[in-house]
Amino acid sequence: MLLIYALQTALRKVGDYVIRRCDETDLPAVIDINMAALPEHYSDYFFEAILKELPEAFIVAEINGKLVGYIMCKIEFGFSNFRKLGFVKKGHVVSVAVLEDHRGKGLGKALMLEGINGVLQRKADEIYLEVRVSNTGAVKMYEKIRFETKSRLKSYYRDGEDAFLMALELS
Numbered sequence: 001m002l003l004i005y006a007l008q009t010a011l012r013k014v015g016d017y018v019i020r021r022c023d024e025t026d027l028p029a030v031i032d033i034n035m036a037a038l039p040e041h042y043s044d045y046f047f048e049a050i051l052k053e054l055p056e057a058f059i060v061a062e063i064n065g066k067l068v069g070y071i072m073c074k075i076e077f078g079f080s081n082f083r084k085l086g087f088v089k090k091g092h093v094v095s096v097a098v099l100e101d102h103r104g105k106g107l108g109k110a111l112m113l114e115g116i117n118g119v120l121q122r123k124a125d126e127i128y129l130e131v132r133v134s135n136t137g138a139v140k141m142y143e144k145i146r147f148e149t150k151s152r153l154k155s156y157y158r159d160g161e162d163a164f165l166m167a168l169e170l171s
């Protein structure tokens, strides 16, 4: 029954993994993945609010009923990272992570591509993210899907590390 449900709602499959939209009942598992994989944590309310705001781009990776990865994004209005005039509609990748044992199988990329599809459904002109300058694995992944490094944000993180601002033009 569970399997049938997962297949019905799959956006795509990566081997035996199902990539699908996040549901409210998935949030405790998403929060666990965030705690295990990243130093940036958020309140439960923050995850709930992002899911309500942009469910199209809150995506999870699942295998045998267990969540192993997620991406969550927001829509914002602001200056373009591609020198477009005026304000543009921008997707913002707030957080993306895959549990360590499940990395290197294409899940990060699949989550990113479905997150991008989600912000495209809201007609965003571009999408951007911040990434620690030391996080070479994530930077490589973003470059593989054609994100460009646009700037370096000084002491962006609480511990003082800089971030790269990376962006992808969608229209």
Ligand SMILES: CC(C)(COP(=O)(O)OP(=O)(O)OC[C@H]1O[C@@H](n2cnc3c(N)ncnc32)[C@H](O)[C@@H]1OP(=O)(O)O)[C@@H](O)C(=O)NCCC(=O)NCCS
Pocket (backbone or CB within 6 Å): 037, 038, 096, 097, 098, 099, 102, 103, 104, 105, 106, 107, 108, 109, 110, 130, 131, 132, 135, 136, 137, 138, 140, 141, 142, 144
């Ligand atoms: C970054 C992260 C999401 C990548 O997930 P993943 O499932 O291992 O990534 P994928 O297997 O889909 O890899 C996608 C591409 O990026 C490249 N890549 C991913 N991790 C890499 C690494 N550590 N070193 C070099 N290249 C890497 C892969 O080679 C792959 O290229 P390909 O498409 O040509 O095969 C994962 O490492 C992670 O959760 N890290 C901890 C959390 C984190 O840093 N999140 C990003 C915060 S900004």
